[in-house]
Amino acid sequence: MLEETLVLFRNIRNPNYDKSLKGYLASGGHKALKQALGMKPDEIVQVVKDSGLRGRGGAGFPTGMKWSFMAKGTGKPSYLVCNADESEPGTCKDRELMLKDPQQFLEGMMIGCFAIGCNHGYIYVRGEYWPSIKSLNAAIDELYEAGILGDNVYGSGFKLDLTVHTGAGAYICGEESALLDSLEGKRGHPRVKPPFPAVSGFNGCPTTVNNVETLACLPYILTEGPEAFKAHGPENNAGTHLVSLSGHVNRPGVYEISMHASIREIIYDLGGGIRGGKALKGVIPGGSSSPVIRADEIDVNYSFDGLSKIGSMMGSSAMMVFDEDTDVVQLLHRITRFYNHESCGQCTPCREGTHWARQILRDFLSGNGSDRKLKRLHRVGQNMSGTTVCALGDAAAFPIMSFVSKFPEEFKNYFESTSPIAA
Amino acid sequence: MPVFYLDDQPIEFQPGEKVLPAALRAGADIPHYCYHPGLSVVATCRMCLVDVVDMGNGRPIPKLQTSCSMDAAPNMKIVTSNDKVSEARKLVMEFLLINHPLDCPVCDQSGECILQDYSYDHGTGKSEMEYNKRVYGIRDVGTFIQLERNRCIHCTRCDRFTREVTGTAEFGMFNRAHELTVDTFADRPMVNKFQGNMADICPVGALTEKEFRFKRRVWRLKKTPSLCLGCSTGCNTSIEYDKNEVFRMKPRENQEVNRWWMCDEGRLTYRQMNQREGRVMKPMGRIKGELQAISWNQAFEAIAERVKEMKPQASEVLALTDTRASNEELFMLKKLMRDAFQSSEVLFPMPSWEQPESDFFIDSIITTDRTPNRAGARELGLKGDTDGSLLKQAAEQPAKVVILLGNPFEQEAAAREKIGDAQLLIQVTPFLNEWSELVDVVLPGQLHSEKVATYTNKDRRVQRTEAAVVPPRQSHPEWEVLAGLMRALGQEPQVDSVEGVFAALAQEVRSFAGMQLSTLPATGQVLPGTVDDPGRAVKRLEKSSIA
Numbered sequence: 001m002l003e004e005t006l007v008l009f010r011n012i013r014n015p016n017y018d019k020s021l022k023g024y025l026a027s028g029g030h031k032a033l034k035q036a037l038g039m040k041p042d043e044i045v046q047v048v049k050d051s052g053l054r055g056r057g058g059a060g061f062p063t064g065m066k067w068s069f070m071a072k073g074t075g076k077p078s079y080l081v082c083n084a085d086e087s088e089p090g091t092c093k094d095r096e097l098m099l100k101d102p103q104q105f106l107e108g109m110m111i112g113c114f115a116i117g118c119n120h121g122y123i124y125v126r127g128e129y130w131p132s133i134k135s136l137n138a139a140i141d142e143l144y145e146a147g148i149l150g151d152n153v154y155g156s157g158f159k160l161d162l163t164v165h166t167g168a169g170a171y172i173c174g175e176e177s178a179l180l181d182s183l184e185g186k187r188g189h190p191r192v193k194p195p196f197p198a199v200s201g202f203n204g205c206p207t208t209v210n211n212v213e214t215l216a217c218l219p220y221i222l223t224e225g226p227e228a229f230k231a232h233g234p235e236n237n238a239g240t241h242l243v244s245l246s247g248h249v250n251r252p253g254v255y256e257i258s259m260h261a262s263i264r265e266i267i268y269d270l271g272g273g274i275r276g277g278k279a280l281k282g283v284i285p286g287g288s289s290s291p292v293i294r295a296d297e298i299d300v301n302y303s304f305d306g307l308s309k310i311g312s313m314m315g316s317s318a319m320m321v322f323d324e325d326t327d328v329v330q331l332l333h334r335i336t337r338f339y340n341h342e343s344c345g346q347c348t349p350c351r352e353g354t355h356w357a358r359q360i361l362r363d364f365l366s367g368n369g370s371d372r373k374l375k376r377l378h379r380v381g382q383n384m385s386g387t388t389v390c391a392l393g394d395a396a397a398f399p400i401m402s403f404v405s406k407f408p409e410e411f412k413n414y415f416e417s418t419s420p421i422a423a
Numbered sequence: 424m425p426v427f428y429l430d431d432q433p434i435e436f437q438p439g440e441k442v443l444p445a446a447l448r449a450g451a452d453i454p455h456y457c458y459h460p461g462l463s464v465v466a467t468c469r470m471c472l473v474d475v476v477d478m479g480n481g482r483p484i485p486k487l488q489t490s491c492s493m494d495a496a497p498n499m500k501i502v503t504s505n506d507k508v509s510e511a512r513k514l515v516m517e518f519l520l521i522n523h524p525l526d527c528p529v530c531d532q533s534g535e536c537i538l539q540d541y542s543y544d545h546g547t548g549k550s551e552m553e554y555n556k557r558v559y560g561i562r563d564v565g566t567f568i569q570l571e572r573n574r575c576i577h578c579t580r581c582d583r584f585t586r587e588v589t590g591t592a593e594f595g596m597f598n599r600a601h602e603l604t605v606d607t608f609a610d611r612p613m614v615n616k617f618q619g620n621m622a623d624i625c626p627v628g629a630l631t632e633k634e635f636r637f638k639r640r641v642w643r644l645k646k647t648p649s650l651c652l653g654c655s656t657g658c659n660t661s662i663e664y665d666k667n668e669v670f671r672m673k674p675r676e677n678q679e680v681n682r683w684w685m686c687d688e689g690r691l692t693y694r695q696m697n698q699r700e701g702r703v704m705k706p707m708g709r710i711k712g713e714l715q716a717i718s719w720n721q722a723f724e725a726i727a728e729r730v731k732e733m734k735p736q737a738s739e740v741l742a743l744t745d746t747r748a749s750n751e752e753l754f755m756l757k758k759l760m761r762d763a764f765q766s767s768e769v770l771f772p773m774p775s776w777e778q779p780e781s782d783f784f785i786d787s788i789i790t791t792d793r794t795p796n797r798a799g800a801r802e803l804g805l806k807g808d809t810d811g812s813l814l815k816q817a818a819e820q821p822a823k824v825v826i827l828l829g830n831p832f833e834q835e836a837a838a839r840e841k842i843g844d845a846q847l848l849i850q851v852t853p854f855l856n857e858w859s860e861l862v863d864v865v866l867p868g869q870l871h872s873e874k875v876a877t878y879t880n881k882d883r884r885v886q887r888t889e890a891a892v893v894p895p896r897q898s899h900p901e902w903e904v905l906a907g908l909m910r911a912l913g914q915e916p917q918v919d920s921v922e923g924v925f926a927a928l929a930q931e932v933r934s935f936a937g938m939q940l941s942t943l944p945a946t947g948q949v950l951p952g953t954v955d956d957p958g959r960a961v962k963r964l965e966k967s968s969i970a
Contacts, residue, residue, distance in 0.1 A: 170599075187596070192464060192465060192489075194492075194494075340600055340601065341599070341600060342600070343599060343600035343601075344603075345596075345598070345599050345600045345601065345602070345603030346579070346596075347467045347468075347469055348467070348468055348469050348470075348515050348518045348519055348576070348577070349469060349515065351518075351577065351600055351603060352518035352601060354600060354601070355600060355601035356521060356552065356554075376551055383518070386486050386487075387469055387472070387487070387514075389465075389466060389467060
């Protein structure tokens with residue numbers, strides 16, 4: 001029986017936890033921050049490298065490595081920008097962290113700022129997350145009042161300001177370079193890379209963009225050591241992670257698990273099985289952009305490597321479960337509609353392809369599908385993937401290609417038999 | 424210089440240069456839409472994808488790369504001829520065309536449209552799109568350019584142009600995804616003075632010049648390199664004409680003068696090249712108070728006879744010229760005055776002017792100086808009149824013989840009346856003007872679109888024009904008319920071609936020494952010495968960077 005491994009959620013799962021600064025300090029908070037301020041920034045980067053922490057925003061890039069890419073000696077200020085624009089459909093883990101234990105995340109943010117030499121950190125929060133924004137701002141106010149943030153963090157001489165910036169509702173602004181554009185006050189368009197943000201990011205200065213969950217892991221790594229963090233997962237997949245479990249399960253929610261767990265355990269142990277005791281049809285394992293997997297593929301480790309082995313990805317670890325009654329074509333249409341709506345439109349394949357795919361899927365839903373159109377749909381998806389500036393082209397293409405190749409019979413039903421919806 | 428290989432062809436590049444510009448410079452073609460050398464790189468059209476089979480260190484890059492944004496590296500091996508690349512181009516073409524109206528038969532861009540060209544070269548020739556195309560309503564964005572949004576392929580060149588080149592940022596991208604479109608902000612019309620460039624850089628027919636709309640199919644147009652004489656910048660242009668009618672003037676790249684750009688006012692100067700109203704078609708003499716057509720011989724004979732009768736002293740002869748005259752014409756005028764009358768009294772207007780400067784280069788190409796060849800006149804040692812005092816002086820002591828080139832001192836009506844009292848006024852001009860009402864003989868001249876000539880711009884750069892259209896049958900270039908006058912007055916001009924005039928000029932004027940018309944570089948040649956125009960004032964435009 002799988003149970004939660006409480007690292008990030010150790011306070012949140014405590015029903016008596018007081019999320020204010022006082023409560024956080026009482027629970028042993030800021031121990032890691034004080035420890036970090038006594039270290040050299042390079043040492044912190046090394047500890048994070050040793051811990052094997054991989055970014056929790058979707059790509060799974062090693063965080064310590066990312067920090068070490070920061071351009072040095074440029075004479076420009078360095079920036080740490082926290083990507084809290086959590087908009088991948090199905091994902092809601094960062095919201096929990098910001099809403100219920102903001103001080104833990106902010107401690108991680110402060111450690112990150114110190115490690116890369118940033119004196120002004122920005123937190124770019126999704127515009128719809130009003131409660132989280134309020135909670136974060138209140139927490140930052142507390143830190144200023146306590147004299148922790150400001151010119152002299154815990155008497156170390158390190159100067160740090162934190163600013164919360166709210167997005168305006170565009171999914172694309174969760175892409176790191178579009179986020180920086182948006183933060184600068186421009187239209188959020190992903191930038192051409194290289195140069196990477198570590199060389200030229202916010203206002204042309206060296207910038208690191210990290211996910212909320214990634215930063216929230218830092219206090220634990222510093223206090224308990226990199227080995228303790230590593231132990232929570234298999235080789236190369238260190239630490240616990242937060243799974244946003246949603247869909248047709250009995251107990252949806254955000255769970256913290258070690259990366260040793262399998263998908264089946266997560267659905268049936270933590271999620272309490274499929275609602276109404278029905279059979280599982282498939283799982284979208286890492287947010288709507290990850291390739292779908294069928295019910296017979298769920299006995300794999302829910303980790304970065306476990307999922308990439310079966311041709312999918314963990315992404316932002318948002319697991320969407322759907323049962324046997326689900327209409328896969330409608331599901332894909334809904335996903336494609338989302339990516340069509342959220343495409344920024346700058347790259348040709350994504351701008352034209354997402355809309356075209358949506359039109360073809362609408363054809364299926366209105367009973368005008370055909371074999372030829374199914375092939376065309378797959379081809380449009382193929383042509384979108386890997387050909388755009390940012391990953392949104394891929395994000396729109398992966399579901400299309402995987403749904404068509406994993407559930408071809410569902411699409412065929414639409415034009416070969418008379419399904420009630422098609423009629 | 425280091426070298427990379429494009430389809431096994433070695434291509435030199437400067438360190439830090441991207442693959443696409445280096446390849447284009449070497450004459451290789453990699454299809455592209457959003458890339459323009461004068462704008463920032465966004466790499467969004469995805470047409471310039473290439474396969475990097477070796478980064479220079481023996482390792483390939485698995486995904487196709489956009490050549491416009493990829494740094495060239497020594498010994499890099501790039502392939503554009505394999506299936507992977509042609510497949511990628513095919514799909515970009517397919518995506519671009521699914522919503523393009525394909526209204527080439529009524530589109531002015533047709534014939535110079537790279538969407539058309541690349542569609543033939545790299546497209547599939549068929550489309551699987553079977554839904555309604557995206558349709559936008561008509562938007563009027565200003566007086567100079569026509570916006571047809573259905574044709575747009577969203578390369579954002581126009582958006583970047585107004586941000587990065589003019590800094591006016593009144594044009595931008597709106598909406599997202601397939602509804603992405605270009606438009607002006609808040610329904611305001613365009614305000615910048617360089618809108619024509621947006622039509623030039625638009626790879627398709629989304630932005631076209633209103634002036635040229637529905638006038639002529641572009642494949643009928645012939646192109647001749649020329650200059651704009653609107654102001655003293657001397658933008659390099661290309662005159663585009665068909666059946667002896669000029670249809671438009673486009674900028675020609677010259678990094679030292681106008682880069683790729685040109686102002687809208689300059690573009691419209693092509694209208695004068697077609698103007699027939701007021702054009703002097705034949706020599707004319709004043710007979711019984713009326714200007715009447717006469718032959719060249721009659722004109723020259725009459726002039727020679729009158730001059731012989733008057734026997735003017737050197738102080739009784741005056742020449743006035745405007746600065747639309749070329750270096751050769753000014754030289755011949757000076758020579759005529761010196762050889763025939765021993766006079767050096769050649770006046771040209773030299774008013775003060777402003778050279779605007781700002782953070783944006785393009786602002787410096789419009790000057791307030793409407794005396795295009797004043798630098799040439801100064802170089803030849805003619806007398807520049809900065810404040811009208813020289814002209815006033817000349818008007819106080821009325822000359823007997825006055826030679827006029829073009830339409831000099833057009834604003835000075837009072838002086839004109841006084842000078843007009845001279846016994847013999849000879850005017851060489853392509854168009855009749857206020858002076859023509861006073862003169863005794865009008866000899867037809869030619870426009871710069873009709874002759875080979877050189878002009879010296881504000882920065883002392885000597886540039887040449889080519890003859891594009893055929894001039895009126897009886898007209899001659901001004902240098903030839905002045906040479907004819909010299910002959911009539913008993914002097915041998917010793918020149919028989921424009922090259923010869925230039926050679927004589929180069930021999931006499933030290934700063935031109937060693938220059939030859941036939942070997943003048945296409946981008947012009949700067950005269951030695953410094954720019955020391957006393958009338959030049961720099962005006963700093965306060966404009967903040969928006970890009």
